Amino acid sequence: MKKILFVAFALFFAAAGAVAQRYAIIDTRYILDKMPEYAAAQKQLDGVAAGWQKEIDTRQSALDKMYKDYEAEQVMLSEDLRxxxxxxxxxxxxELRDLQRQRFGFEGDLFKKRQELVKPVQxxxxxxxxxxxxxRGYDFVLDKSEGITIIFADPKLDKSDDVLKELGVK
Known part of the structure; x- marks a missing residue:
């Protein structure tokens, strides 16, 4: 929602000063898909993720076997052993949940690996x-790959300080 409001706000100001301002639209998904180093980084990332998933699947299978064994033996076990x-x-x-969170959770190992491999290409x-x-003198460059996002804006067009001044904030 914020993105839409921001884009609408930016487009309003772009339309108001359309005579003096130039903009361009790009598709970063298309650009990245055409780059061999991005494909290589993505392939490497997929390989790492598959290895981690295999490790988790192996541990899950072992845990499932432990549960089945426990259910089969539960009747014969003493209260302490149970x-x-x-x-x-x-x-x-x-341990399994912690490993999943460590590997695939928010800011987990996969996120860090993606930053390491893909961020340089981006x-x-x-x-x-x-x-x-x-x-080429563009004032704005918009990205259409995942909704409209401003990729580049000429810093001289940023009126944030003027707004702060108007609000009396220093």
Whole structure:
């Protein structure tokens, strides 16, 4: 919602000053898909993720077997042994959830690996867009790949300080 309002706001000001301002539209998804280094980074990332998923699947299978064994033996176990096995199962399940969160959770290992492998390619695209925008005199460069997003805006057009001044904020 914020993105839509921001784009509408930006387009309103772009339309108001359309005589003096120039803009361009790009599709970063299309650009990235055409870059061999992005495809290589994505392939490497997929391989790493598949290895981690295989490790998690193996541990899940072992945990499932432990549960089946416990259910089969539960009747014959004493109260202390039953409690001990339940605690073991609980700890193994917690370890598995923690591993999943560590590998695939928000800002987990996969996120960090993606930053390591894909971000340099994205930065390369951003730098090329910025260079192109400066050379050709574009005031705005919008990205249409995932909704409209402003990729580059000429800093002299940023009136944030004027708004702060109007609000009396220093």
């Amino acid at each position: 409690k001990k096995r339940e605690d073991q199962l609980f700890m193994k399940e917690k 930065d390369k695209v951003y730098n090329a867009v910025q260079k192109l925008a400066t050379q």
